[in-house]
Amino acid sequence: MSTVEIQRSPTNSDRRRSALPSLERLIEHAAHLLPTQGPISVFVHHNTLHAFEDLPFAEALQQAKQVYGCEPYLAEDRYRAELDRGRIRCDDLAVVLQDDLGDRADELIGLLGTRFHLRLAMLAHPLRTAPNEELRWVIAETDAARRFRRDVAPDARRRVIESTRRWIMRDFRNGREHLAVAPYAPQLAPILAELLESFGQGTIDQWSDATWEAFTLQLLWRICVNGAGASAPTRTESPLRRHRDLLLQAAGEDADELTHDVLIRFCAAFLDQGLAHWGLPNRDRGLFAAFVELFGSRGGVLPHWLRGLRQELVRLRDENTQPLESIEESLELLGVGDDEREPFISATLLALRGWAGMIWQLETNAEWTARPAPRGTLVEYLAVRLIVERFALAHIARECLGYRGPLRQLRSFASRHGSCSVASGDLQRAFVFFQLAQVLGLRPEDLQSLPENTWSRLAAEIETFPEIERRRVFQLAYERRYRNETLDAVAAHARHAPQRQARLHETAPDFQVMCCIDDREESFRRHLEEVHPRCETFGYAGFFGVAMYYRGAADAGFRPLCPVVIKPQHYVEELPVFTCEESHRRRARTRRLLGVALHYVHRASRLMIAGALTSAMGALASAPLVGRILFPRSAARLRGLFGRFVRPPAATQLLLQRCHPAPGPDDGHVGYCLSEMADVVERTLRQCGLTSGFAPIVVVCGHGSSSLNNPHESAYNCGACSGGRGGPNARAFAHMANDPRVRSILADRGLLLPAETYFVGAQHNTCNDAVDYFDLDRLPLVHKSRFSGAVCAIDEARRRNAHERCRRFESAGLAVTPHAALVHVEERSEDLSQARPEYNHAGCAVAVVGRRASTRGLFMDRRSFLASYDPTQDDEQGTILAQVLAAAIPVCAGISLEYYFSCVDPHGYGCGSKLPHNIAALLGVMEGAQSDLRPGLSAQMVEIHEPMRVLFIIETTPNVLQRTISANPVLDRLVRNEWVQVATLDPQTKTVCLYRNSRFEPYQPESGELPAASCSVDWYRGWRDNLGYASVIEEEWVAGCDATGAAQ
C-alpha cells in the first residue's frame, strides 16, 4: 500500500530526529486550543475561549470562529426578534453604531447617504440571500420583484413609484428615449425598451398602481443587476488545511467518520476511569504502545479500509519508532510542509477536540483521578490518529476519486478534482443592492446614472459590514440596553443607601446571614430581608476563605473545597461524636455490606449467568421503577426513611484543630492551627466589611444542589468550592469564628467579636431550597429563641424563593402558592425524569461589589452576583478591594462567559441537548451511541439565558479601581480586552462611571425613576420572562411581616 512505502535514507531520518523537539512544542502549543474542561464530576465554570483572552473580545470571537467553526453571536434573526419586541431599541443600535464608526460614520457613499445610514438600514432590515438557482426562481416566480418589501414604509414606497412614473412618462413614453435630455447610462435604453414592451407600452396611460409598482421594481432590479456586474467582487476563500476537508469537498465522503469510529472507541477504552469491567491490555505502556499491540497482532478482522494497518504497526514496532517520529513520518507522507505544520496540527487535534482535550486534561491537570494519563499521551494520540487517518484518506481517495498516488499529492489532486466552480456572486450582490435600494427609498432614476466606481464602492461598503459585524453591533446594542437599565436602577436605588444604612444601624440587627456571592442567592437574600427587615445579609465567595481538602464521615476520600485556582494546604475531616462512635462503626459496616452487595448486583446484571439470576429477580425492579418515576417525592421520602438506618449518625464534629506543626492528611496533621484559623476569619470578615455591628446570631450559609439523572450535577454546586457543596466550609468557618482562642487573637489584631455573637454554619440547597444547619447541639441556650426566630424567617424566605423560581418553570402553574412551590422544587430535585432540576446561573448578567445598602430592596431578578465590600473600611490603595476582585472577577467572568458561549452556539461550544447524552469513561458525555466528548453546558441549562458579558458595578472610585486592575495581570487582561464590562459606583456621590476605551467615563443615566413594588411577589407575579428592576419598599413589609408572624 502506498502509504507504507517510505524511502528511508539516513540523512532523512537524522533530519527527522532533529526536528522532534520543535514538533513536540508545536503540539503542546496546539493543545492550548483544546477545551479545558476536565472530568465532569468536578465541573468548574470557566471561560470557553480562555486561550484567546489575550485578544480583545470581538477579535477573539472572530478568530475562534475560524479555529473552531462555532458561532460567536446569536443569529441575526434572533437579534431582530429582540429588536421587534423592544429588548433592543433603535436608539441603542444608533448609539452603538455611531460609537463603533467614530469619525467614519458621516462619510458619504456616492449619492447613497452616509455610511452610518447605510449600516443602520442593513441592521434594521434583514437582507436575504440564496444560491443562484433559488434567486432566479425568487425573482421569476415570487412577488419579490413586483411588490415592495413589507418593511418599506408606505410613503417611501409611494414616493419612489410616483417619481418613477413621472420620469417615465416625461422622458420615455412612446419610445422617445433618444430625446432624453439627461445623460442616461447607455445600457438603460435596451432595458427600458424591453420592459416597456413587456408591460404593454400601448396601454401605459391605463396602468394601474399595481402595474406601476411592478414596473418600478422590475426596473430597479435590472439596474441593480447591471450595477452588480459593474462592481468588482473582492473575496478571499479561507484555505482548507486538512486533506479531509478537500476530500469532503471533492468526493462528498468524510474521512473523519471512518477515523473517529476507531479512535473514539479506543480512546474511551484507554481513558476509562472504571466504567468497563475489563481494562485495555497494555494500558500502562501508553496509548501508542497499547494501540500498536492491540491492532498490530494477529487474530482480528479489520474493515477493508484499514487493510494493511497490521503490517504498518508491525513495522513501527520492529523499527521501535517513537510516537513523535511516527508523527514526523506521517506529516512527511501527507506532504505537510514545515510552514503549515502548526495550523495543520491544530486543525487535526481539533477534529476530535473533546477527546483530545480530555487526554490533555488527564495528562496535565488531573492527578486526583483514578487513572490519570501519563505525560505525552496527547502526542501518542496524535501519532495514532495520523496513522489511522492516512488509511482513511487513501481509501476514500481510491474509492471515490480513483486516486492511487502518494498521499502527499492528494491535496493538489483533490483541489483540482473538486474545484467546483463557485458562482461569481453577481446575482447575490444584485439582490442585496435591490433590497437595500428598496429600504433606503432609492429611485431608479438616481441609480441608473451611478458611475461604475460608486457601485464598486457600494459593494465594498456592504462587504465591510458582513453578517458577523452586524451581529457584533447587535450584540453591543443588546448589552447596552441591559447595561443602561441596570446602571440607571442601581444609581437611582443607591441614592437612598445612606438612609437605609442608618436605619438598619439604629440598633444591632436581629441576625446576620453570610451567603455565597452566587446569583441564585440574590433572591434568597432579598426575600429574607423582606421577611425580616431587621436582618442583614452579606455576600462572600462560597468557600468563606476556608480552602481545604475535606472528607465527610461517610466519604471515601478527601476532595478539595475551594476555588480551583487555589491549591489547599489544609485537610479537614468530619468524625462522629464520641458517644456515637460505636453506632457510626456499625452503620459504616452496614453501608459497606450494602455497597458491596449493590456493586455486585450492578456488575452481575451485565454478566451472563449472574445476569440471569439478577434478571430473575428483575421483576422486583418494577417497584422502584414505577415508584420513582410516577411518585418521585414520596419515593424519595421512603428512601430517606430506610436510609436513616445506614446514614452516619447526625451528631458529628469537624476535626479542625491540629497538634502537629505541618498540615497534611495523616493523623495529627489534619486541621488548622489557631493562628491560621484567626487568619481565615479575619480575612473573610474584613473583606466583606463585617467588622462591627455584629448581630447575636450570624448564619454562615454555603450552598449546593442535589439532582438526579444529571451528569452535570457538579456544575450546579458552588463554583467557589470546585463544584462541591459549600456546607462544610460554612461549618468550619463558624467553628473557627466561635472559638474563644481565635477571638482573642482577633481582638489583638483589632477585630473585636462580641462575646454574645454566635456563628452557625448552614447549607442552602439551591435546587430544593432546603436549608440545613450544622452543630446546633452546641448552640448556647441563651440564643435558642433568637435562633428559632431566624429559622422562622429563613423558612419563609426559602418558601418565597421557591415561589419566585417557579415562575420560570412551565410545569409549575403561575398561580402556585409558596408552599406548593416548595413542594414542587423538592419534587424536581428527586425526579429522575427532570432534565431541568434548576436553572442554575442562567440569566446571570451583573455583579455588584459593594455594600448591600446600595442594592438592598432592589429587585434584580436573580441575575446578579452580590459580593460585599465596604469601601469605607478600605485603605486608599484599595488593598481589600484587590483581594475581593482577584477572586470575584475571574469567577463571575468564567461563569458568565461559559454561559455566553454555550448559549450563542449550544451545539458548537455547548454540549447540545441533554436528552441523548451518554456517559463515557466516567469522564464526560457523548451524544448518542458514539460521538466526540461534549464539554460545555447543555441546551436545557442555557435556554432562558441572555448571552451578555457580565457587568461589574464596583463601589469605589475610578482611580482606585484603575490602579487595582492594572496591578493584577489576570484582571487587567479581562478588563482591558473587554471580556467583562466594568463600572464604578462612587461611595459618596453615588455617580456611575463606565469603563470604555481603556478609561472610565461618567455615565449619564437615561432616567432617574425606578418602579416601586410593595414586595417582590407583586413585581414578578404572573410573569415567566425576564423582568426589569424595581425597588421593593421595605416599610410596608414591617407591618405585613408582623401580621404573618402573629398568624403563625
Next chain:
Amino acid sequence: MTGDQVFNAVGPLVVASPAVLLALLGMAALLGKPFSERTTARLVQAAIVVGLTCSLTVLAIMLASDRRLLSLTLGNWIVLPQEHFRFTFKFTFDRLSVPFVILSFVLCGTTSAFASKYLHREAGYHRFFVLFALFLLGMVASSLAGTIETLFAGWELVGLSSALLVGFFHERSTPVTNGLRVWTVYRCSDAAFLVAMVLLHHVTAGGDFIRLLGSRPWPEGEALLTSGQALSIGMLLLVAAAGKSALVPFCGWLPRAMEGPTPSSAIFYGALSVHLGAFLLLRVGPLLEQSFLLCAMVAALGLATAVFGALAARVQADVKSALACASLAQVGLIVAEIGCGLRYVPLIHIIGHACLRTLQLLRAPTLLLDYHALENAIGNRLSNVSPAWEPATPERWRRRLYRFALERGYFDVILDDCIARPFARIFQWCDAAERRWTDFLAGGPSRESDALGVPGPVPVAEELQ
C-alpha cells in the same frame, strides 16, 4: 354479566386504546396542529390506563373462569373461498400473550410518564409521542396476535417506530446513519419472516396459529407439520427473530441504536423491542419442537449471542453501549432457554430482564452519582474483579478476546465487507455496463446526470456580505 360478555366488552379495548391514541396523535400531526405537551401526555396516559385496566380484567376473567385461551376476531377482511384464504385480525389471550401485553403497558406507561417530563420543551415532543403510540400499537398487536399476519403487522409497526426513533435527532448525521442501519437489518429479517409466512400459508392453507400449532392452549400446542417443513419454516423465523432481537450475527445494531432520547433507548432497545424476537420463538414453540436440529440451532445461536454479549459488555466504556451489550447477553440466554425446550422460564426471564434493564437505562445518566455513592459506602475506589477464567488464559489470547469484544465481535465489519460491499459492487458494475451500452448505442455520453458532475457538497448559499 358472564365472563364472556365482559371479555367481549373489554377485550377489543386492549387493542383499541393504542389504536385510538395513534389515530388522534397522528391526525393532529398530519393536520399540522399538534396537541400541547400537556394534552399529549394526558392522552397517552389515558390510553395506557384503559389498556392496562382492560388487560388486567381479561387476566382476572381467565383466572376466575380457569380458561386458558380466549380469542377475539375482528372482521373478515379478505375471503377467497377457492383458495381457502381468509384474512382476519385475530387476537388471542393466553398464558404467553397476557403477561407480555401487561408488561408492555406497564413499561410503556412508566416510560411515557418519564418522557413527558424529560422531553419538556423539546421541539420533537409531539413526534416522539406519535412514534411512541405507533410502537405501543405494534407491541400490543404482536403480543396478542392470533394469526401470523396480525403478528407480522404489529412486528412491522414496532420496526418502523424503532428505526425512526433511532434517528430522532435527525439534524445530526450519526443518528440518521444508525437509524438506517437498524432499518436495513430489520428489512432483511422481515423478508425472512414474510417468506416464512408465505410458506406457512402454502403448507397449512392459513395463517391462524390454531391451524399451525393445534388448538391446545400455549405452551402445549402441537405443530401439524413434518419435521422438514418445520425446519425450513423455523429457520426462516429464526432469521426474523435474530434480526429483531439482535442475535449473532446481527448484533451490531443494538449498541448503535442508543441515539434517541434516553427513554426511547430504554423502552425500545433495553426492554420490549429487543425481546420481540424471543417472543416470536416462544409463540411458535410447538413448531420448534418438531425438529431437533432446529432446537439445537436456536440454542446455539442464543448461546453464542449470550457469550458475545457478556464479553462485549465487559469492555464497553460508555454506559449505554455497556447496557446494550448486557441486554444482548440476557436475550441470547433467553433464546438459548427456548431452544432447550423451556417455556415458562424464558417468559419469566423476559419479564424480569425487561423491568431491570428499563430501570437501569432510565437511570443511566445518574451513573456518576451512583458510582460516587458506592465508592463512599465501600470506602475505596471500585475495583473490578476479573473472572476466574481470565488469569488462566494466555496473554495473547486475552488480547485477542479483548479486541474481539471491543470491536463488537467484528460482526458489523463482516456484514459490511462480505455482504453490503459486494452487493453494492455488483450493482455498480451493472450500472457501469449499462452506461457503456447506452453510450455505445447513443454514440456519445447518454446520461444527463453525468454532466452534473460528482454529487459533492453543492456550493451552497454563497454568504452575501
